[in-house]
Amino acid sequence: MSQTPPPRLAYVSGQLLPEDDAKISIFDSAVMLGNAVTESTRTFAGQPFRLEEHIRRLYRSLKVARINPGMTQANLLETTLEVFEANRPLLKAGDDVWIVHNISAGVSIPGSNPQQSHSATIMIFTAHLDLRGWAKFYREGCHAVTSMSRMIPSQALDARIKNRSRMAYTLADSETRLVDPDAQCVILDIHGFVAENKGGNIFAVRDGELLTPTSENCLEGLSRQTVLELAGKLGFPARETRLLPYDLYTADEVFFTSTPYCIMPATKFNGLPVGDGQVGPMTKSLLQAWSELAGVDIVAQALAQLG
Template structure:
């Protein structure tokens, strides 16, 4: 396969995103927009004293459309409000009203997309503007105006096609995931320096790699924006929710596995399990929802890519959302042939362990 295929696609998608952001609308309510306004994306303003910017005091969610229609927005909103409850932030609008804002922003922007493109639906709440940047304590009750932002960005399933054929390379960085003794990973917040450092370290190993963090006990935790799954002895396994964000697609995978009669187990998993599994994948919203794992710390894993359980779940997920989640329908015949040859080569190498460097 030609080197740089995935890098080229990422550049193409980034260029398309730059085109769209010049035309899109976002919703923002804050001290600068006290009544809430729909404004051009590139004209929106945010106070430099906003606590989401200055200390990461925020919660957010990432839903998406399938076939230009919002998918499970209400479930993402439930998770947003569960985070806000723990953080003691009252956003103002209730769940139904907030969902309405997300739907309205997406409706205003959807005509900008090509038929095969979709949007992520990103909604954010910060504690708002409160004093100069050094004031770390939150405002007293009754003071401060929470900032609400709703926006869209591009989600093109073509990136999924590459991962479906060639697999994701996941790398464990030296640092560990934040312990639940510090804060609960089930809170979805922009305070994510640990993710940033983990991702930077993974890219030093492989520029295309994704970081898969371990917890303080050495168990598999989660990847950057994704939950990890593996199959061993015919059973589908994933880490417990002690130190992960419970992704909505994680919930969907659990439901589909039960529907398909696939044995499902939540347990502590170590790197050993991933090295020796029959197959593995990540579940995520972007580009998502399922990305087979091809290599772990440089070593090919699994018996086949994608594995039989991954294929069954991807088929069921495609039926659920109404489009082909593998992204294969986004490929030209030439691209599909090229990636199929690469998959065959990798699976042959995987079978004889020719990739082991000793």
């Protein structure tokens, strides 16, 4: 007789609780105002990847957002690892997880004399890393499509503040799926330059050089940084620069980077083939190098989830 597995545990402001009991107030500023910052880290072979760097970036976002978490980076790292270890027994062979941080400014009750909590709400949870929706793109490449909506200008909200207010990204992603249900969005800034994807950064390869937008209009992604580091080790010239849609239309290769899938090749841009319409050699080399760095065959892991 099979036993029911124990519930996954989540952390909410000092308490480790079963997921179903991990709740916040309807008056929390994350709900009332979308006033929260976030980070998502993944594991490889059950080991967190660049977790300390994710937490450092989280604290940069907290500072600019004027949210005091009430604990040091070292304390948060320790707590995060406790949450992860508490859920490690639920990991199956070959599985990996997200480790997600959401931190809000706390309770914010509206009114003529609004009440604001002085304590942040800290939420940490893990979740199974489901790669099935991206798996086929490693072989086929995805269809990159520009959205009608533009990036929020950095003068209004700097994209380097990784925040939980994802409405603009969600709308942009929805718009691209009107063109192709499987499309992955390319969001432009208000000047027409390539910015980012709903949850990732964008790269183009032209004449053997790796190009990616500067961080003036996009998140300084840690997956983006990993690719730039790997490119350096492989001897691929790389630089940050402004890119226009023309540069993606005429690129030899295009790919996205993000925490869960690492590198997602794009073989079509707004209906036109990228390069020869196949996943390119530099993209494949970078994927292989990342797999070697992580100790996990990234492509094989995703394809295995398809069964």
